[in-house]
Amino acid sequence: MRTILKVENLVKHFDKKVAVDGINFNIEEGDFIGLLGPNGAGKTTTIKMLTGLIRPDKGKIYYYENIFSRHTPALKKLMGVVPQQSNLDRDLTAHENLYLHAILHGIPKRWRDAKIDEALEFAGLADYKKTQVKTFSGGMQRRLVIVRALLHEPKILFLDEPTVGLDPQIRHSIWELIIKTNRIKKTAILLTTHYIEEAEKLCQKVTIIDKGKIIATGLPDLLKKDIGCYVLEIFQEDQIEERFFKTKEESLEWIKRSSYPCKVREITLEDVFMKLTGRRINV
Amino acid sequence: MFNGFYGVLYRELNVFRKKAKKQLMAASLSPLLFLIVFGLSLGRDVTVNGIPYITFLIPGLITMASLNQSYSIAQEINISRFYFHVFDEYLIAPVSCIQIVLGEVMYGMFKGLIATVLIFVYALIFHVTLTLTPLFFVSILIHTFLFSSLAVAIAMLIRDHGDQSTVNTFVITPMVFLCGTFFPVEKLPPFFTSIIYMLPLTYSTKVIRASLTGSQVDNLYLLIMFMFAVCFFFLATWAVRKVEA
Numbered sequence: 001m002r003t004i005l006k007v008e009n010l011v012k013h014f015d016k017k018v019a020v021d022g023i024n025f026n027i028e029e030g031d032f033i034g035l036l037g038p039n040g041a042g043k044t045t046t047i048k049m050l051t052g053l054i055r056p057d058k059g060k061i062y063y064y065e066n067i068f069s070r071h072t073p074a075l076k077k078l079m080g081v082v083p084q085q086s087n088l089d090r091d092l093t094a095h096e097n098l099y100l101h102a103i104l105h106g107i108p109k110r111w112r113d114a115k116i117d118e119a120l121e122f123a124g125l126a127d128y129k130k131t132q133v134k135t136f137s138g139g140m141q142r143r144l145v146i147v148r149a150l151l152h153e154p155k156i157l158f159l160d161e162p163t164v165g166l167d168p169q170i171r172h173s174i175w176e177l178i179i180k181t182n183r184i185k186k187t188a189i190l191l192t193t194h195y196i197e198e199a200e201k202l203c204q205k206v207t208i209i210d211k212g213k214i215i216a217t218g219l220p221d222l223l224k225k226d227i228g229c230y231v232l233e234i235f236q237e238d239q240i241e242e243r244f245f246k247t248k249e250e251s252l253e254w255i256k257r258s259s260y261p262c263k264v265r266e267i268t269l270e271d272v273f274m275k276l277t278g279r280r281i282n283v
Numbered sequence: 284m285f286n287g288f289y290g291v292l293y294r295e296l297n298v299f300r301k302k303a304k305k306q307l308m309a310a311s312l313s314p315l316l317f318l319i320v321f322g323l324s325l326g327r328d329v330t331v332n333g334i335p336y337i338t339f340l341i342p343g344l345i346t347m348a349s350l351n352q353s354y355s356i357a358q359e360i361n362i363s364r365f366y367f368h369v370f371d372e373y374l375i376a377p378v379s380c381i382q383i384v385l386g387e388v389m390y391g392m393f394k395g396l397i398a399t400v401l402i403f404v405y406a407l408i409f410h411v412t413l414t415l416t417p418l419f420f421v422s423i424l425i426h427t428f429l430f431s432s433l434a435v436a437i438a439m440l441i442r443d444h445g446d447q448s449t450v451n452t453f454v455i456t457p458m459v460f461l462c463g464t465f466f467p468v469e470k471l472p473p474f475f476t477s478i479i480y481m482l483p484l485t486y487s488t489k490v491i492r493a494s495l496t497g498s499q500v501d502n503l504y505l506l507i508m509f510m511f512a513v514c515f516f517f518l519a520t521w522a523v524r525k526v527e528a
Contacts, residue, residue, distance in 0.1 A: 048527075048528060051375055052374070052375065053371060053374055053375065053527060053528035054527040054528065055527065070524075071379070071380070071524065073377035073378060073379065074377065075377075076375065076376065076377035077377045079375075081375050083368065083371060085368055086368075087367065087368035087369055087371050087372055088369075089294060089298065089363075089367070089369050090367060091297075091298045091301050091302070092294070092297055092298065096297055099293070100290055100293055100294050100372070101372070101376075103286055103289050103290040103293055104286055104287065104290040104372070104373065104376035104377075104378055105286070105376060105377060106286045106377065
């Protein structure tokens with residue numbers, strides 16, 4: 001597998017506040033990486049730098065070993081971008097939005113309509129081809145933005161909080177679309193999220209980011225195993241204490257000796273974040 | 284090769300098509316009001332520089348209406364930048380900034396030329412005789428190019444919607460009223476004259492009016508218009524290169 005994206009010591013400040021503080025990571029072809037962190041951790045800023053929407057203050061970005069700047073059109077062809085806020089044109093139809101993308105990304109005219117039909121089919125929006133986007137629900141808009149980003153067959157897809165604000169049922173349909181994209185189209189994906197369940201369910205590898213720094217990276221199961229497999233929550237008068245155990249038996253043993261009410265559960269990435277930062281991710 | 288240019292124009296013209304009725308009504312109403320108030324009421328029996336006031340006024344209204352329509356793309360870009368983030372799609376796309384600017388400017392010129400046609404319709408209705416010369420076509424193209432480029436530059440340089448209103452209030456509106464649309468600039472007190480000769484609309488109004496009324500056109504003014512247009516176009520391209528989402 002070749003390395004699509006290599007990020008070296010990326011730094012971004014907004015006024016005097018550090019938004020991204022010297023991050024490094026690589027993405028290989030076909031990878032599915034989750035950038036997990038709380039709101040304000042620097043996830044969106046990272047995506048914006050990687051896609052040329054903002055300039056980094058320091059650091060280098062390479063796509064297939066070519067250095068990337070905001071004005072390198074050839075490298076922009078390699079990426080598809082799904083921003084956090086839908087940037088579809090509300091006045092245009094689904095077909096017109098995709099057609100605009102096809103023109104901007106240099107898809108030859110003779111292929112445009114066929115590719116658009118295929119994309120709308122993939123998103124389950126074939127019946128809404130001629131419908132103005134302003135009438136679409138949040139989930140339909142998300143699906144359209146995702147297939148729009150895939151229309152020019154990018155090598156890497158950036159998904160910035162793709163399911164934020166969507167109800168659970170629609171979230172699952174978006175997940176299916178994202179998984180299909182990675183498995184069928186073999187597109188590498190970098191997904192940012194602050195939903196633990198989303199990172200655990202979708203991503204092969206997770207990178208945890210907090211206050212602009214990467215604090216852990218690895219396979220979700222290995223990250224969890226590093227601190228244990230089970231969590232014992234001990235409900236004390238003024239706080240909930242958490243203890244980590246390798247086996248369920250060890251935790252049950254501990255319960256017998258405890259004078260407080262306790263609960264055992266399997267460890268999650270949220271516990272990993274908690275262990276590393278002392279805070280919960282979704283606060 | 285010109286994907287950025289075609290893409291921007293495709294989007295803008297499609298959106299315009301869907302709102303054409305509203306856009307045309309907006310473009311035609313204010314010049315009609317000015318025509319009724321100044322041309323047909325206040326200036327009915329007045330002559331300026333030896334021509335009836337309404338003949339003097341119509342070229343001014345052409346300049347003003349085409350400026351307003353060309354410049355109105357600033358507002359549209361502003362909304363697509365700050366509210367709907369449609370402009371981000373251009374910035375992410377593998378196209379050069381100059382193509383984005385060219386697409387937007389071409390759309391601004393299209394809107395400005397539609398306003399021009401509307402004023403000609405008024406001229407026909409009110410029996411105002413104007414002479415159409417090649418110079419008029421050259422000057423209206425430079426004029427709409429100039430103010431469309433300024434619109435793109437301003438839309439990129441401002442930081443929010445409030446800044447846009449400030450520019451309109453302190454630059455565009457005074458320019459429209461002072462730069463010879465409704466009266467010869469020579470009638471202004473000397474202090475104002477020195478200021479308005481720094482503004483591009485003064486030259487546009489003089490050249491377009493002279494070309495339509497058969498007067499002598501000062502080539503220097505045409506050259507100054509051209510220089511303003513080139514400067515604003517490069518300013519717009521520089522601003523798009525610098526802009527961040």
